[in-house]
Amino acid sequence: MELIGAYKPGTSPLHRMDNTARIVSFSMLFAAFLIASGSILGYVFSVAVLLVLYRTGSIPIRPVLHSMKRFRMFFITIFLMNAFFQPSENPFFSWWILTFSIDGIMFGLRMVLSVILLTSLAALLTAVATPLEITDGLRTLLHPLSFLHIPVDQASSIISIAISFIPVLAAEGENITLSALSRGAFPGGRKLKDKAMSLIPLTVPLFLSAFRRADELSFAMEARGYNGSIKRRVKLSFGLNEAVSVFISLSILIAAILLKGVSIVGS
Amino acid sequence: MPSIVVDNISFSYGRGDVLSSLSFRAEGSCHISILGSNGSGKSTLVRLIDGLLPLRRGDILVNGISVKDEKSIREIRESIAIIFQDPDSQFVSPVLEEDTAFGPENYEMENIDQIVSRSLSAVSLSDFRKRVPQTLSGGEKERAQIAGALAVNPDIVLLDESFSMLDDDGRKEMDALVGDIWKERLIISITHSADQAINSDRVILLSGGKLIADGSPREVLCSVSLLRKADVRPPFAVRVRESLKERGISIPPVLTTGELKEVLWNFR
Numbered sequence: 001m002e003l004i005g006a007y008k009p010g011t012s013p014l015h016r017m018d019n020t021a022r023i024v025s026f027s028m029l030f031a032a033f034l035i036a037s038g039s040i041l042g043y044v045f046s047v048a049v050l051l052v053l054y055r056t057g058s059i060p061i062r063p064v065l066h067s068m069k070r071f072r073m074f075f076i077t078i079f080l081m082n083a084f085f086q087p088s089e090n091p092f093f094s095w096w097i098l099t100f101s102i103d104g105i106m107f108g109l110r111m112v113l114s115v116i117l118l119t120s121l122a123a124l125l126t127a128v129a130t131p132l133e134i135t136d137g138l139r140t141l142l143h144p145l146s147f148l149h150i151p152v153d154q155a156s157s158i159i160s161i162a163i164s165f166i167p168v169l170a171a172e173g174e175n176i177t178l179s180a181l182s183r184g185a186f187p188g189g190r191k192l193k194d195k196a197m198s199l200i201p202l203t204v205p206l207f208l209s210a211f212r213r214a215d216e217l218s219f220a221m222e223a224r225g226y227n228g229s230i231k232r233r234v235k236l237s238f239g240l241n242e243a244v245s246v247f248i249s250l251s252i253l254i255a256a257i258l259l260k261g262v263s264i265v266g267s
Numbered sequence: 268m269p270s271i272v273v274d275n276i277s278f279s280y281g282r283g284d285v286l287s288s289l290s291f292r293a294e295g296s297c298h299i300s301i302l303g304s305n306g307s308g309k310s311t312l313v314r315l316i317d318g319l320l321p322l323r324r325g326d327i328l329v330n331g332i333s334v335k336d337e338k339s340i341r342e343i344r345e346s347i348a349i350i351f352q353d354p355d356s357q358f359v360s361p362v363l364e365e366d367t368a369f370g371p372e373n374y375e376m377e378n379i380d381q382i383v384s385r386s387l388s389a390v391s392l393s394d395f396r397k398r399v400p401q402t403l404s405g406g407e408k409e410r411a412q413i414a415g416a417l418a419v420n421p422d423i424v425l426l427d428e429s430f431s432m433l434d435d436d437g438r439k440e441m442d443a444l445v446g447d448i449w450k451e452r453l454i455i456s457i458t459h460s461a462d463q464a465i466n467s468d469r470v471i472l473l474s475g476g477k478l479i480a481d482g483s484p485r486e487v488l489c490s491v492s493l494l495r496k497a498d499v500r501p502p503f504a505v506r507v508r509e510s511l512k513e514r515g516i517s518i519p520p521v522l523t524t525g526e527l528k529e530v531l532w533n534f535r
């Protein structure tokens with residue numbers, strides 16, 4: 001099973017770069033994608049940037065898009081939620097709080113597209129950087145917040161543990177599904193409600209095992225000397241690679257803002 | 268010389284004592300097995316020794332330092348390596364070498380790259396440096412755990428049912444590897460199988476959180492009544508001797524399968 005966002009070792013510039021610079025660059029890219037969303041030109045821009053980024057990181061994008069198919073129910077829900085609740089001047093029909101219109105459909109589509117783009121960008125980050133590297137970058141980036149007594153170290157550790165858990169939990173989810181299937185779960189039922197109900201016996205064991213594993217992992221980490229507040233490798237190695245990448249991301253961010261301006265003026 | 272002194276400890280998670288009035292001391296380079304049935308408090312003991320759970324009643328000294336002394340807990344943890352049961356919930360990184368470097372980095376050791384190379388090569392995983400640990404085979408995962416422990420150069424190694432996910436041969440191979448790597452250290456292995464405790468220097472038997480026997484494998488493991496009290500199945504040779512006795516055939520006491528063969532051969 002190809003898992004979305006699983007780490008892929010490599011030697012691309014995205015793999016090699018400094019942890020803090022990487023987080024800074026990706027944050028700017030996230031912002032750029034958010035700003036660019038809304039106009040067709042903006043989406044073309046974001047898609048182009050995304051393709052170039054995947055190329056640079058030597059990560060194939062096809063499997064990522066492919067594994068998005070598994071979230072189709074999620075995307076359909078987002079679409080429907082947005083399509084029906086969008087107020088409009090000239091709806092096809094309108095009933096109670098529901099409105100169905102061209103505007104709504106477009107809005108729903110835009111939301112889905114934005115979610116797919118942002119997920120793909122996040123997947124790229126977790127594919128080129130290990131959870132410990134991401135934590136490392138986040139910690140340096142968020143360090144100023146610790147002066148406000150915000151537990152930055154612990155927060156970064158939690159994020160890191162959550163990321164490293166994704167593959168383990170995905171595998172476990174599959175095991176639990178198989179074992180439920182082998183014991184006769186999912187009888188017939190084609191209706192959405194039946195499907196939803198049949199998920200309940202799967203989520204409970206998945207949550208329980210997530211808690212158990214989190215417990216075991218935290219004991220194992222502590223036993224190996226981990227203590228949320230220990231400063232890990234302080235290696236701010238800001239070289240050419242880092243400067244270039246931060247500069248490029250900044251340019252992309254500025255381009256997105258300009259693009260937004262153009263589309264507002266144009267309309 | 269590595270040492271652990273457990274001094275009259277009791278522990279409870281909330282209701283009822285999981286460990287009660289437990290005392291023993293372990294010193295020097297030897298291999299001790301702590302044997303007990305499910306729920307007898309073995310894992311709790313391991314966690315207490317490493318200061319992972321708060322100890323209120325009694326005391327534990329590791330190399331002379333109390334686990335209750337919060338300032339020294341780091342020093343204690345640095346001298347102890349633990350390998351827990353399920354390797355999958357112990358990997359902290361999706362790259363093997365980063366996982367191996369985790370301990371040394373936390374303890375701010377020097378020449379981490381070198382330490383990692385040496386540790387991985389000691390368990391023949393040099394070619395797997397960049398691998399995602401979850402994709403290793405069962406035996407390789409266990410060896411990865413050993414490398415992570417080896418990297419911090421511990422005085423004391425605690426194995427909590429460490430290799431129980433492997434088959435018999437795999438487990439024997441790991442035991443041999445561990446015995447070889449940490450010859451000069453204090454090894455404490457936790458198990459619920461009497462057969463696995465046979466080759467250690469000393470066996471401590473727990474039952475319901477109490478110590479009910481502490482002695483050589485021969486003293487503890489040949490005593491069927493003691494083991495029954497602890498709800499632990501006797502070793503294979505001892506069981507064979509028992510069933511022969513029930514059928515009216517009596518043979519001298521035996522502990523290992525080798526001894527049993529010898530006795531049966533002479534018996535003929």
Ligand SMILES: Nc1ncnc2c1ncn2[C@@H]1O[C@H](COP(=O)(O)OP(=O)(O)OP(=O)(O)O)[C@@H](O)[C@H]1O
Nearest residue numbers: 280281285303304305306307308309310311312459
């Ligand atoms: N976090 C916890 N909270 C409450 N009770 C616990 C907790 N962990 C363990 N226990 C209980 O403490 C007792 C001893 O557990 P422990 O894990 O130490 O036993 P064990 O000898 O290691 O067993 P096993 O051979 O199954 O690993 C058990 O009754 C268990 O249910």
Ligand SMILES: [Mg+2]
Nearest residue numbers: 309310311427
């Ligand atoms: Mg246990």
